[in-house]
Each structure stands twice: as C-alpha cells, then as structure tokens.
Amino acid sequence: MDGLKDIVGDVALGEPIKCVDMHTTGEPTRIIYSGYPRLTGTLLQQRAQALKEYDHIRKRLMLEPRGHWDMYGAILRPETELVAAGKADMGVLFTHNDGYSTMCGHATIALGRFLVDANESIFPRGKKLRYDKDISSFHLSLHVPSGPLEVTVPAQPNGKSDPSRPVSFISVPSFATGVSVKVPLSPEYHWPELGNRTFVTADFSYGGAFYCMIDAKELGFPEGLANLDLSKMDHASKQLKAAVNANAELSFCTKHPVTEEMSYLYSIMIVDTSLRAEHGSTKNGMGEPDHAGEETGLCFFANQQIDRSPTGGAVAARVALAYNKGKLSIGQRWTYHSLLSQRTGVGGFTGSVIEALPSSLEQAHVRVRVEGTAHYTGMFTAVVEDRDSLSMTGFALHQLKGCQR
Template sequence: MDPSNLPAFQDDGAIKPITCVEMHTAGEPTRILWSGFPKLTGTLMEQRAQAKAQSDEFRRLLMLEPRGHYDMYGAILCAETELVAAGKADIGVLFTHNEGFSTMCGHATIALGRFLVDVGESVFPRRGQLKYDSASGTTHLNLHVPCGLVEVTVPTLPTGKSDPSQPVSFVSVPSFATATSLEVQLPETHRWPELKGRTSVTADFAYGGAYYCLISAEELGFPKGLGEVELQEMDNATRLLKEVISSNPDLAYLTRDIVTGEQGYLYSIMITDMRLGHVNAAEGTAAFRAQQRSDSEETGLCFFANQQIDRSPTGGCVAARVALAHVKGTLSTGGKRIYNSLVTRAHKPLSGFVGSVANSEQGRPWVKVRVEGYAYYTGYHNFVVEKEDGLGVDGFSVKDIAM
C-alpha cells in the first residue's frame, strides 16, 4: 500500500501519536519509545515514580494488547538524569514490562547500545559526545539504568553505524550472590504436584541489577529438565515458589543489597539446566565456542514480573549467574560461559549470551560481569489512540481476564 493513501493521524487532542523503534535480542522484544511519552523530570528514580503514578496507562497501552502482548518489553529514553548532568552517563532509560517497571534489563541494554549509536542528536542529544575507539572499532557509552550505571560497548562500522555482525557487550553493576543451596520450606498451600510429596526445594539466590532465584529443573520437580519443557506446569511451580519467598519476612535478606543494605524484591525465578547447550551442538555450538572461547554452556527458562517469559537468556540474570558461579568456584576470572534460552537453544542461527567476570578483587563480595549478545531491528511503529476507542490509553491481557 502507498503510505500516502493512509489516514493522516494528527495530534488534535483525540489522537496521541507515540513513536517507537522495534528490536529483538535473541528473540526477546524491546520496544524503544523515542517520542510521545509524557515528559518526566527529576532524578531517574523520581522519573520512574512519576511514570508509575501519572502515566502508567502509557505503559499498559504499549505493553499489552491490542498494541503489544503479555510478554512485550519496553524502554523509555530519559535524556536528562542526575548522572547525565554530572557527566557520568550519556543517557538514562526506564524499563517496562507486563506488570510495571524493572530495575535492570540486559537484553534491552544490548538493543539500546545499537540504537543509540545509530540515531542522531534529535533523539539522543549526546550522541556526538560518544567515544569511538578506532583500534577496536567500537563506540562506548554509559547508560543510566534504575539499578545504577552500565558500561556499553558497541561494534561500529566505518560509516559510524553499529555493526550487526558483532556482539554488543555491557559491564554490569556490581553483582553478587545472597544465598547458595538454600532450603526453602513450602507451606501445604504452595506445593505443586510435581514435587511428589516433598515439602521443600533447594535454590540459589543472586543479584545482577535485579534479584533472581535460580533453581534446577530437576529440583523444581521436572526430572526431564528443559529438554522437554512442561510450560504450564513450570509456570505454576515458579509462581507458587515466588509467592512463598516474597511473602516470608525471614527471607527478606535474599533480596537485600549486601553492600548498601537497600531492600529490593524478587524479580524472577530462573529454571536452569546445566546439561543442555545448543540443540545443534555438533554444528553450531562447536563453532560458537571456538569463536567466543567459551568454557561451558547451559540453558535456562526465566519467568519474571507477572510470570512473563523471557525469550532471551536474560542479561541481568546472566550477570547474577556469573556472580554465583564465581562464588561457587565453577567459573574463574577470565572464563566464559554461554547462556542459552529455549529460543537460542532451538535455533541454530541465534547465539546465546556470553557471560564472564570483567572485574573482581580478592575479599570483595561482588564482581562486575561482562555480558555479550546480538540485537537486531524489526521495524518501527507510530501508535495512536482514537477518542472513540473503548480501550483508550489502557490495554488488556487475555491471560489476566481468563484468570
């Protein structure tokens, strides 16, 4: 269809145009808002509070149906924050999902790295100030996210645009474990059938910008692991486990910063399977390991926010898992591990995320983790809302209606 034949939507008070670029990282979407969101002011956390209290209908409009779906993910650019003003960050961002706003998102950070290198100053005012390293052919930027400052490195072509054939990487905020091999008691109301009479499970807990509970598929009650996924049953099990942990005040330390003492919340349950790598191990994985000099590989299934499923290996959780592996002594400084999702494991052309310890010091309880992955553009959207639309600036979820 000729675009000139389409209706000319204008902002006449009845229609609110919102412009987004669409990307995916290992299959997980990132809807990046660059115009049309109400102006936010103050520190990044104050902007987050404003967005939640005053403009949450915009999040629902863009994340939920009919413009999104239950597992949509978004990023709101914040050109001015306190770290930008101090010269420590180049731009800020807020992350959105089906339930609200998250503190960190690795897959979106990888996508944003490419996007922010590719756009002009009308979208990214400090684009011209980014540092280009001619020796490595990369551009560096500092991204202010709700959990802190993330350092992003973007392979860049001679044209000044990002290079999609090379992985974007970021160095996380300080990441750490809060508990290893912890036995979690389950009340009778929160035991799922696959436990077969067990009254507790053993899990690990770690932070990578958000707090994660990591539990093997077998320990969760699924002896076939992630090779034969029972999605509905795993959804139920992780939901019940998350409720048990989040509602028990004696377990609050699992989501408390070991350095600052700041109290957080459990963002996600990650089901792990250390036995599984890429499904085409004889072909894709061998070549990928050689390219990335990876020492090991594993697969995970992440349920986060309101039981949203991450299609990617989950960058924040890769940081948490590397920190956990470092504590356990299963991944040394300098060692690399490939982390797969169900999507990257199943599709030969896709690469998992590569995690490694970027910085550690003896006696320090945390490490900084480097996460590498690929992001790609999928399109652009100019969303509108007509005043006659019964959903208005809201959105809905069939799953929530059905429940």
C-alpha cells in the first residue's frame, strides 16, 4: 500500500486486501491473508456469512479486472472451532467464480508451503508446527469446510518449505456413491456429440466435494482427451451437470451422510484412462515407474471453471472410486494428470489409499494421500479507488448481456 502511495501520491484508496499468489500445476491460488472482514461462528457459518455479506469481495478478488473467470482463492481463517479446540492450526475458505468450495486440494498444497513460510504476524501458530526430522518435513492441520486435512510440507535446513519435494495431504473420509450409474438425458439436456443416445453412464464419488466421473468417449468424444475442442467439452459437461441436478432420482449420488451443506454436485471430471504423460513418467531409485498407473482428466467445476491442475479433491474421489471397484489396493500409488501436466510432463498429482475406515454405510470409506507441488508467482494488494463503481465488485465480460464465451 505504501509503495502505491509513493507512486501515485495522495489518491483516495479504500482499505487494502493483501494476497500472495501461487500456482499448483498452473492452477492459481490467491491467498488472502490480510484485510478481509472479520467472520464469526463455525467455519461453515463463516462460509455462509461470507456469501451473504461479503460476496462482492469474492467477486472483486476473483473476477475482472483483478482476476479472471478461472481464478481461485483461499481466505485464511485463523479463528474456527477446530483451531480453538487445538485440533487445527489454521482454517480456510475456498473461493471460485461462482461462490465457495467445500474442499480444494490444489489450494491445500499451496497453503501448506505458504503457512510454513509465513511470518508470525500472519500465522501465529507457525512456531508450534510439528517437525518430523526423519523426513525433514513439517506437519500441520488445515481446517477446510469439509473437515480437517493433515498436511505434510517438506522443509529445507533453514526451516522454509522445500519446493523440490511434493507437499502431501490426507483427505477427509472419501467414498464412492454411485458406480456405473445411468444418467437419463431428455432432449433439453442433449449435446450434438451424443447422437441419438438417451443416457450416459457415469460414476459418482466424494473427496471433500462430490464429483461425477465420466469417460471422454462415453461423453461422445471418440478421440478422448487426445484431440479435443474445449468449447464442445464445456457444453457437454454443462448439460450433463444440469441433467444430474434436475433429476431427483439421482440425488443419492450427491448425498452426504452427515452434512447437508456438502450435498451438491461440484464438478464434472472427464476422464481418459489411456492418456499418459507425453514426456514420460516419474521413476523411483531403480529406474522403475513410481506408481501403478496413470490417467488424465479434465475438470469442470463451479460455473464451468476449468482446473489447470489434476484437482486434489477429485484425486481423493477417484482413488476412493478405484478402491471401491477393486482396481487400487491400499498403498498403491496412481498418477493423475490434468491436460497441462499430461502435455508438459510436469505437475501430475499422485494419490494412494492409506487407510480403509470402518463404516456402517454401503460405501467403503477411505483416507487418501494426495501429493503435488506448488510455487509462488507474486504478491497482490487489492484496493478500490473512490468512485470506482466498476471494480468495486468485479465482472465477467462474457456474462454481459448479448455476449458469449
């Protein structure tokens, strides 16, 4: 703020909101650490308050002219019920182009590094983090709306995070809710690539949020994700999501057994199980693949936002689904690529079941370890100049009347 004053002089600027920007496999996380209004109550109550009273700030930080349609954010919440009880070190609310997520893996990976590196004024509990000398890593607990996540952050000898090694987190209990579910598609939900078909077959699973997983060929794209038209994929996934949401008979696919706030379809994950990294797979010390297999996915979430990363919550959901199908055993590692990591060979996430949980429900509940890397991209201070009504809230150009994306 002082730096801007030095440049422009005595200009009437509102209260600044300070952020650090990071990316995880190209997917942004704008971490809001100062200047956001105070929220009260449980973390879910804070989420509801943010939506009701301060959603204009979400739009200001996520949308144009300060952000873009695919921007993602994380609002630090140092006061939550789990932090107060000593069961978490920090809370967070996740934001996107349409509201507030219940879970976000790529942002968790970025936050792990940031919290280890942050000074005491930002993260007072940072000096109390548990250090594991055997693996030269810090352990911290992050309270997200879907529950607590255990995060492990590799450290350098100077105590700062080590960007050369992956951050990992252990998911909330994850489980499949529907395997090979037929989704009826009435004419209003058709897309051209579907042809004369009246339904598609998809899987549903939970990894902190609910995901619908469908093979790209099943969606009507015979070449899978190898050669794709993003606009056509966007339309098909949007129609599929609308069809699922409109069908009350499919509500079991997105029904959380405990918390109603989690009971909605967050994302369509289009999968291509045959697509491997173009630049080769990672190897272990013996020159062998360090995983049992790999696949690629394209994630549309929120209001058709495209994830550049492999999507950490979806990795937990996909691992839980594979375990449910008997395709992945406890301890087996699987690599999940986004389009970006598949094309570049950089940034794939790995997922593995670390524990099967006892459950009285039909679904097998598991905890999943997800690993990935994140990096800093800059710092950002958001201000609003007096009389600047256009950027007070933010906008999306393609949503203006008469405009199409």
